[in-house]
Amino acid sequence: MHVLTLTTNADAPFLTEQMRALERRGVTFSTLSVSGTVDGETSRSPLEYLKFFPSVLREAGNGYDLIHAHYGLTAPMALAQVRKPVVLSLWGSDIYGPVEPVSRACAPLCDELVVMSEAMRTYMGRDCTVIPDGVDLEKFRPAPQDRAREAVDWDGDAHHVLFPYTPEREVKNYPRARRIVNAVNGLVDRPVRLHTVYDVAHDEVPNYMNAADALLLTSHSEGSPNSVKEAMACNLPVVAVAVGDVRERLEDVAPSCVGTSDEALIDGLRDVLERGDRSNGREAAREISVDRTADRWVDVYEQVAYGNY
Known part of the structure; x- marks a missing residue:
C-alpha cells in the first residue's frame, strides 16, 4: 500500500x-x-x-x-x-x-x-x-535516575519537575505550572526545580524523563498528550489536569494525580515528591x-x- x-x-x-x-x-x-x-x-x-x-x-x-x-x-x-x-x-x-x-x-x-x-x-x-x-517502548524505557541526571546535568540534591514544552505555547499554560511548583516548593524537604525542556532531540527526551521526579501537565486542552504516554513508559509519575485522554491513561497508574483545581495539583505533586517512588506506568503504556x-x-x-x- x-x-x-x-x-x-x-x-x-x-x-x-x-x-x-x-x-x-x-x-x-x-x-x-x-x-x-x-x-x-x-x-x-x-x-x-x-x-x-x-x-x-x-x-x-x-x-x-x-x-x-x-x-x-x-x-x-x-x-x-x-x-x-x-x-x-x-x-x-x-x-x-x-x-x-x-x-x-x-x-x-x-x-x-x-x-x-x-x-x-x-x-x-x-x-x-x-x-x-x-509510544516507542524501546526508546522510552526506565533507566537509573542518577545516570540520567548526570546526562542532563541536573542537581542531585533537588526535586526535579519536568514541563516538556516551551513556555511560549499558551495552550500549555506554563504560568499555572510555575504557580503549582512555587506552591509546592515550600512544602517539601528539598528545593523543587521546574524544567521547561523543548527543542531537544527526541532521542534525548528519555534522559529527561528518567532524570525527573514528576511530569507536570497543565494544558488548557489536549488530544492525547504524547508527553504523558512517554512518561508512563519511563515509569515517571505524572501530575496533570483532566484534558484529552489523560484520566483514562492514568486510571491504573500510581503514583500519579489527575486534578482540576490548583489545590488538587499542589497536593498531588507534593505527594509524588514526598513518596519518591517511580510509577507502574510502563505496564499501562503497553496498550498504546x-x-x-x-x-x-x-x-x-x-x-x-x-x-x-
Missing part, C-alpha cells in the same frame, strides 16, 4: 515513529508538508496554505492508494483531489481552537476520521475511529505502544483503500 501523507509538521516525532512502524508492515509513504515556519510567536499565513493546493493536486495522481491528511488544515487540500479516498487525523488543537470550523467542515467529506481520544470523539459528535499516538497502534492503522488503511478488514 502506498500512502500520500499531508502534514503541517513532517518532523513531528510521533508522526515519523508511526510511519516507521507502518513501513515495517509494508506501507510506503510520500510526504508533503506545508511550507513556512511555525513557533511560539509565528504562524503560517493563509497564502502558504493556498500554495499547498497545487502541490497536492500534482502529487495525488502518482499511484497512491489513499491520502492521509494529518491536522485539520490539510484536509481541504486532500479533498481537492477527487481520485483517491481520504483519511483525516485530528490532533487536538485543530478542534479545540480557531481551526475547528475547518476541521468540522471537512470531516463529513472524508472517507475516515480518526481522533486521539474518546473525549475528542464526543466533542466532534460524529462516528469516527479513536487511535491515540503510540507504537506497534499496537500501527496494527490499528493498517486496519483503517485497508478498510478505506480496499473496503475490508
